[in-house]
Amino acid sequence: TEHSTVTKYIREILTRRAHDVHVSGVNLLRLKELVHCKQMLEATVDLSDQQETLSTTDDDEMPLHNGHDVVEWLVRDLHPTPAVGGKPLKDGMTFIRAREPFDRGFFAAPCGVVSSGGGELAVSLRSALVERRHGSKVHVMAGAGLIDGSVPKDEWNEIRLKMRQFVGTLSDGVRPALKEPMEFPNFNTFWCAVFVDELVRLGIKHFVVCPGSRSTPLTIAVTQHPQATHVVHTDERGAAFYALGYAKATGLPAPVIVTSGSAVANLLPAVTEAHESRVPMLLLTADRPSELRDTGSNQTMNQTDIFKPYALWTRDVAPPCESAPIRSLLSDVDYAVGECLQQSGVVHLNMQFRENLAPEGGAVRGGQYGEVSAFRVPEDSRFTRWQLRSAEPLTRVARPARRVIEDDSVRELISSGTVVLVVGALSSPMDAAAVDAMAEELQCLVLADAVSGCRRECLPSLCLSSQAVLDMLQLSRPTVIRLGGALISKQVQAWMSSKMGPVKEHIRVMDVPRRHDVDWNGTIVVDATCAEFARMVDDLTLEPAVLRTNRSLRDRIYAISSRAEKRVQAELGEECTEPNITRSLANFASNRREGMVISSSMSCRNFDNFCPLGVHLPRVSCSRGVSGIDGTISTAVGYAVGLGRATNLLIGDVAAIHDLNSLVQLANYLNGGGFVGDVKIPPVKIVVCNNNGGSMFKFVPIGKYSDEVAYNENFRTPNAQVAFAGAAKMLGLGGSKKVDDLAGMVESLHHSGLTEIMPKTSQDEDVALRRRITAAVGEVVEESLRLHPGVKLSFIRGGSPGKAPLVLLHGWMGSAKSYSDWLACEELTAKYDIVSISLPGH
Structure with a gap:
């Protein structure tokens, strides 16, 4: 056994310089987590022989004058023992120094007190080192010995037990290192654990998970990581818009995890918005392995380049396997996050997985042969360093702190x-x-x-x-x-x-x-x-x-x-009109310092035209990249989570219909006490301005036509029959209600839910109201300029009485320089007094 090997070694060393060597029987030493075998060795050293050779591993000679010399002899001859240095010692130490990518520091060092009369030393096997150079880090150290017949997994479990006292004490402040490969049931699980851990090291800690089978390894890695948080969204389209809102609020991507097939295609609307709005978005799409493509395999399609026109970078990641260098995966993660953040856009990692997808080893599910495990990983010293650093990524992309504009x-x-x-x-x-x-x-x-x-x-x-x-x-x-x-x-x-x-x-x-x-x-x-x-x-x-x-x-x-x-x-007065609904909501959000999300179409135009002066909304968002009206509710929820504060959404009836299924998800979040796992869902207040269809078309040329284009059926699409508040209640948003006036709307904004409000004006009356406001503003401008003229005309008089004036005027693309050839003509300048100026506004 390991214990008897070390005991025998120590006895042999002692007999070289000492006599009366005595070895006690084996006793058990019980600790909190482990039981150790314990034996005492005693020996007598004679100080009279001054010329005795000091060490059998070193030809130096040193007389033993006192206890200090004896202690030094023991340290030099006895340390390290096979327990920490291997046997044969020289070969073992050479192997360790070549393979270990770190300095052991004080680990296994003899520590204690030495004086001229003697000393007491202990080998610091189970220890922790506090490092304060770059913040406070604690390096916890323990080890186990390997002999012929050792089971590596059992030895690793022994080390974990030895470390538990330290890790348990420091668990609130110390991030645990990733488990060893042999602790994972299969390579998929190990590969994805490394993948997610690298994302967390890069600061990407919030994920959006869509349930699916092929993406199981990724989902497990996220849910089991101690520092990762996630929300679950059953609709992939809504999940991507949630990630869009989160990134708008934080500047960080929330990786979206989806299974293979049409689930991937559902991400496209949010991808186009993120691309055009320059918002970071990271997509993790699970896929079947390449050998199943173009074979008619179920739920398999070409999803590698589906986002290519909109993605900064796309990577088809090969299935996890023992022969692939794990650092290639880490490098992919680092580059993906670097591109996503530095270039502000979409990155797509299409990740192939073979069975087993669940965290189980043994035979391949549905297969006829072979087994899966995560035991064998190609030796890689840099990956070992990555494991031990436990908080630092393999590669971090750094942006220059400051660029100087030289133009x-x-x-x-x-x-x-x-x-x-x-x-x-x-x-x-x-x-x-x-x-x-x-x-x-x-x-x-x-x-x-x-x-x-x-x-x-x-x-x-x-x-x-x-x-x-x-x-x-x-x-x-x-x-x-x-x-x-x-x-x-x-x-x-x-x-x-x-x-x-x-x-x-x-x-x-x-x-x-x-x-x-x-x-x-x-x-x-x-x-x-x-x-x-x-x-x-x-x-x-x-x-x-x-x-x-x-x-x-x-x-x-x-x-x-x-x-x-x-x-x-x-x-506007106090009437319940679209402009006043916008103004009341903006005032409420500004006074309470809450977030604000505005739907595209008429909602954002109302906000731009009628948001009152003096209202300061530092955190307001609107999807204007491709200006779609879908996914707005999910975007608002993600924005609220990213801000970490209550958020108000102003949305029209048509846009609300596009995203009704997100109300189910919001209800699930809020009915869970506002929490999804470790994620706090702040209050989300939705105001649906139900003006009975798409009023925006009244403000474009088609709005001038009616019967000849079937305007109501083809463009306006009335929605008076849709009871939004009732639908929200049915879907689980219990605080939702329909109100008739501005005061009722403001009152409803004190808690989460959906508020439906219908303007008192018809769409035609709303158009007339806006025209009156535009005309009134024009009158104000004219009056202001009369009272405070902003432009003063200046007159320049000159010229020669003996010459006729010649004024050279240029077109809107020209300038005074357009007539440089004329001005250089002596015949003209002799005959005419030429005036050539650059006209303002040209």
């Missing part, structure tokens, strides 16, 4: 003329803070989208519907700095795309190298984050005249917006 033309444009910031949807509060800092530094006008999180004092959509405001902006010919994602406002986009050329230069700031240039107006694209661009602006020295010009335009537009807001409020 002098950008600096010159900002420093030399009027600047307007146009801001779309932003990905984080940090981006919104950077925009605020830029606006403060430049003292300029900000045309902010309603979902940007940084709208303050301007109603761009309403104000830019006035030709007078457009004329004012056209004469100022600003340099536009375009930040963030897509715009809801057609008015702002139309102004920037005007054929009259109101914009001097169009600087597009993007932190992802992807084209975003509607109507091809961009003149300079800057690869930078909002924060990096803001730092460049902060470093500029702006002339007082430039700041005065910026401030003048900003103050005029903001004053107009303030007056327009008062007029809008007066026109």
